[in-house]
Amino acid sequence: MSVSRTERLLNLLIALLNTRYGLRRSELREKVYHDASGNDVAFGRMFERDKNDLRAMGFDVETLTDTGWSEDDPATTRYRIGKESNRLPDVQLAPEEWTVLLLASQLWERAALGAAAQSALRKIQASGQLADVELPAGVQPRIKPAGQAFDDIVTAMHARHPVSFTYLAGSTGKEEERVVEPWGLGSRFGQWYLMGKDRIRNAPRHFRLSRFTSAVTVLSKDQYAPPADFSIRAALDRLPELPLRAAVVDVRKGRLLALRSRAGAAATQVPGGPPADGFDRLVLEYRDPEVLAEELASYGPDALVVDPEDLAAAVRRRLRAAAAFSAAPIPAYTFVDVHARAARKRTSEDQLKRMLQLVPFLVHNQGLHIQDVAKHFGITREELEADLQILICSGLPEGYPDDLLDIQWEDGHVFISQDLDLKRPVRFTVEEACALLTGLETLNGLPDLPGGGALESVTLKLLAAAGEEGLQAASIAGPQVAPADADTHATIRQAIETRSQLRLTYLSPQRDAVTIRDVDPLRLYSLDNTWYFEAWCHSVSGLRNFRLDRMQEVHPNGAPAGRHATPGGGVPAKLFTPNDDDTTVIIQLTRQGRGLADDYYAERTAELPDGGLVAEIRFGSTAWLPMFVAQHGGTARILAPAELAAAASEWLAASLATYGG
Structure with a gap:
């Protein structure tokens, strides 16, 4: 969407908002589009796209039809946008409620819901002042979505599109193609689950995202309707926990202290004879073979599954996939700085959405310095000034100077005196309502939250403000973040x-x-x-x-505590702190594993034609990288330095040798 289209959409929005009786298409074509081409078909397609874009942003474009008096008096169609139908109701929050809401908005570690949460928070802030609150000292709970599959399913679910993927069935241990209507996503037992209708089996099923063995494909040309009474939380409550099982694992003497700390009594009468020299035999309790297999694969030749066979097969499968990926040809790639890549991702559609938040924010925060406004929206001063330049040229069709948006910022402080009914933020999108309401529900049980029922009261206020979008937000249920200890x-x-x-x-x-x-x-x-x-x-x-x-x-x-130490950066905290003596490693990721680039704070990335990614990442210690490659079972491999890639391949070969090659 070009800048000219951004201006056109903004002017179309202002025109439809500021008409009581509606405007005919011919009037819009002449006064907003300034189209004199005579090509009515091309204009019709453009107008329909623009209406759909406005509806996607939360505006109800009403179509009004006046029937004619006779056959010689044809019907007339007019268009308008009701001024109240698209507005976010005022949400007044007490300081304790602001504290809880800020915690909820910061929960999402990354992914699309993180951006949606910040957008929703800005909408609430746009209609009033943010209270001066203090978050609980040094506490930052976060949700970590399950990689790219999570983002793809959320997008498909809210657009009501089915998805397809290959899945490792727990009952058969085989990979199977699945086509699913996604009804809900939720976290239970430390795992993310997709709930929906399996079209191949024509029945409701649940799928664990960590068992996906391919990327998710969104079937965007197909639609479905979820059951009206479906509740993801109720479905998760009915989900049975896997039974407790025992695994027999031989572990190299003096190694794997973390694994040994969880072991029970030594195994007896296990088929296959005693452990090899230099190994101890341990018994481990587990519920899910895939979870334990991921850990055991990372231990390589230091651990060997003796029993049961399905667990050993799961480890072998991961090691073989990692070895095959590591041996594949190296693709051609060109790095792009992560920050530059993020800047290019901004579209004119994003710009228009931001401008619709910018106007009400300026109305309620007159005189802020332009740098402070840019910081609030997470953009540069140059990007903000580009927004303001478009805004001051926008207004009513063929209007007088008083019919244009009036914004001044010559002295570095921004004032707005004419808002043309854009002074209230647009209602929440489904993603925005979902991000905040799921975040609030996730905070339940977190110690030291503000008292007085702030969590419950702010949830009720947001549900009321979100309306129908708030009801759809119940399709996602986050994990509980209360600490185990x-x-x-x-x-x-x-x-x-x-x-x-x-x-x-x-x-x-x-x-x-x-x-x-x-x-x-x-x-x-x-x-x-x-x-x-x-x-x-x-x-x-x-x-x-x-x-x-x-x-x-x-x-x-x-x-x-000393005064020399300060937290390493802002929100969110980073798991890995860069140092001057770090080693720069180039890692290739499949589409399924590309989320690891964000998890490990890649400094540069290169897109690959198959949807995968090459990432440049700094590591303080590289000795564990072969474990990293084995753990991720064919979704990550080392390209450079060459000695690290060779070490990982040798580790995988030695690991497979313990299982017979």
Whole structure:
């Protein structure tokens, strides 16, 4: 959509908003489109596209028909937009409710719902002032969607399109093609599930996203209607947890301390004879073979599944897929800076949506400095000035100067004196309502939320404001983010608030060692219900991240935290802190695994024709990268440095050799 089309859509919107009786198509063609081409078919197609675009942005374009008095007096069709039908109702929030809402808006780690949450928050802020609130000290809960498949399914679900994918069936262990009408997405038992109608079996089914073995294809030419009474939360409640099973695994002596800490009694009478020299036999309890297989594959030749066979087969499948991908020809690629790539993703459609948030924001925040306005919308000053230039040239068809939007910013401060009925934000889209309402529901159970029922009250207010879109938002249910160990969470939170130093006894799986460290805690954050905290580690004199479930002991050591340490960046906290001595690694990702580029903060990326990605990522330690390749089972491989790629291939070959090649 070109700049001229952006202006045309904005002028069309203003014209339809500011007419009581509606405008005929001929009037719009002459006064808004200035089209004198005589090609009525081409104009008709353009006008229909523009109406659909306005409807997609939340505006109800009404069609009014006046019947003629006789055969010689043909019917007349007029168009307008009701001024109240598209408006977001005012949402007045108390400081405690703002606190909860800000936490909910920051939950989404990445993906489309993260941008939708920020857009929804700006709409609420546009109609009033943001209260001066303080978030809980150093606490940042986050949701981590299940890769690209999550984004694709959300898009298809809200547009009512079926999807297709290949799926590893738990009952047969075979890959099968599935065509599904997506009714809902939800997290349960630490996994994301798709609920919907399996068209091949003509019955409702559930699918775990981690069992998808291909990218998701959206069947955009097809439509479906979900059941009116479907509830994703009720469906998740009926989902049975997999039974507890026991696995027999041989582990190299002195290795894999994290795995050993979960092991039970040694196995006896297992087919295949005693373990090989240098190995111990362990028994591990598990529920899902795919989850355990992902972990065991990463351990390579240091772990061998003895029993059951379906678990061993799952490990072999991952290792073989990783080896095959690593041996494939290297594709041609050209890197693009991540920030430049993000800037090019901005479309004129995004610009128009932003401008419709910009006008009401300026109305309620007169005199802000232009840099502050640009920062609020996450754009540069140049992009903001481009928006303002379009706005001041827009207005009523053939109107006088008073019929144009009037905005001034010559002294660096922005004022608006004529808003042409754009002073209230557009109602929530389904994605925006979904992002905030799912986020609020996810916060339930998080310790130290503001009291007084703020979570419940702000949820009710947003449901009322969202209307029908709020009802559709119930198609997604997030995970619970309450920490598993509330006492450890409270100890670290108190240390952050009081700026106290902590002593940790910490198990590091990558180093395969237990260490004792003194740290200055900075902030707590989560990915789903896995909690981390960022701290200045005195052992390495740098910022590090620690998982709460890997701490064997934590307590204040009596010393105050130093003043030299500050959190590494803004929201969200990063799992990996870059250092000057990091190694730059080039990794190829399939379309299914391209979300890893965001997870590991790729600095440059290159798109591939098959939907995959080549990413340039910095790693502080590279010794564990063969484990990384094996774990992701054919969705990631190392291209450079060559010695790291060779080490990963050797690791995979040795791993497969333990299973007979």
